[in-house]
Amino acid sequence: MSTPLVTDDLASGLADQVLALSESARRADGVAPLSEHTLLRVRHGAPSGSSRFHVVTEDGRVVGFAFVERVPGEPDSGEVVVGPEYRDRGHGTALLRSVDRDAGPRGVRVWAHGRTPQAVSVAEGDGWTAVRSLYKMRMPLRDIAADEAGGPWTAPELPEPALRPDVAAAVRVREFVVGQDEEAWLAANALAFADHPEQGQLTLDDLLQREVEDWFDPRGFFLATTKEGKVAAFHWTKTHADGAGLTDGEPVGEVYAVGVAPSWQGSGLGRALTLAGLRHLRDAGLPWVHLYVDGDNEAAVRLYESLGFGMWDTDVMYAPPATGDRRPPA
Structure with a gap:
């Protein structure tokens, strides 16, 4: 060893x-x-x-x-x-x-x-034990004939995103602007994911590193901003050129991050921006979209299921055994 x-x-x-x-x-x-x-x-x-x-x-x-x-x-x-x-x-x-x-x-x-x-x-x-699950869900963006993943797959309808009148009057949905929106987005992300040990810790350097990646496209990064310039909610999409295990090399999409600031939760912004991003990926001609969601986030799982996502796979987080409980090496 x-x-x-x-x-x-x-x-x-x-x-x-x-x-x-x-x-x-x-x-x-x-x-x-x-x-x-x-x-x-x-x-x-x-x-x-x-x-x-x-x-x-x-x-x-x-x-x-x-x-x-x-x-x-x-x-x-x-x-x-x-x-x-x-x-x-x-x-x-x-x-x-x-x-x-x-x-x-x-x-x-x-x-x-x-x-x-x-x-x-x-x-x-x-002797390590599972302590957390991260669900991986997928949804076809176009009808797909039977393949090695099963099927045939029928793409669900994606309605036009709609906001309540009071919400529509208070925010504007637009694309992310590089060089302008970084700090506002980081503030909203930290609030939306305050209890998330990974996403909520992203820094400006982390964001800037992603902005220079080949996959980064601000046209697929949607913000709902207030008149004061604060980000109320966002949906950041991503395109995987390698197919991400869903295709044999044909690009597919990902719901990379969806967040709603606490004061805007229950406003319908999360669903509306999710739909905006999904329609963007569909209109780009991508066959599939996938996402990750914590297994204990039942509200988010229900939302994604209502949009047409189904379970695909699961990542599992393991914790080590207590001292003295470790099994001998094989």
Whole structure:
């Protein structure tokens, strides 16, 4: 069982290998093992004290990797990947134990994206238990004949977004303007996701990094703004050029982030902006749209189901066993 290198500053040579390792695992497993946020941290680095990188190497080559984000007042949040050709050598277990030993005062939790059998086996085999679920839902944007995903799929109707008269008089729905709306959006995002350990922590640097990504398109980033210039609600869409596991390379859409400021909840803005974004993705000719939603967010799940989304997959977050309860290595 290898001993990982633990660092808060990932050298560029290692970063390139981690990106290649993640892509290799994505192709083998059909699901990305590292989130977009983690990949951006690997590529651009992380603010001092905010993150930890755990790296396993064999003969100078990166064969396993874990990333952990420090979240104030919350358990650390981590992800782990082991190269397909280097599995069943104890690297996954070594990485899990490394992030556990290195955890902050509230401990650590680690995601298993897509619940792949390998990831579940490693986590549960070391005594880790599931503590949180993130549902992945999908919806066709056009009628799709039967394929390897099942079907046939019939696209639901997407009505024109409509606001109550009082809401329509108080806000304007428009596209995000780069260089103008960053601070207002960050304020609204922090309020809307105050209890969310990942989304609610986004900084200006995080937003600017996403603005230079190939997929970023302000025409698919919808804001409802007040006369005072505050963001009351938003829907940020994303296009995945690689198909995101839904197609064989044809681009698909994502409901990337939908948020409503607390003072505007119950106004209907969330549903209206969600529809605006879905119609934008449909009109762009994309065949599918997907999204992620916390499993315990029943109101959001019901909203998405009412629009035509169905369950697709689930990511599971695992917590380590109590000291002394760990199972012996296989």
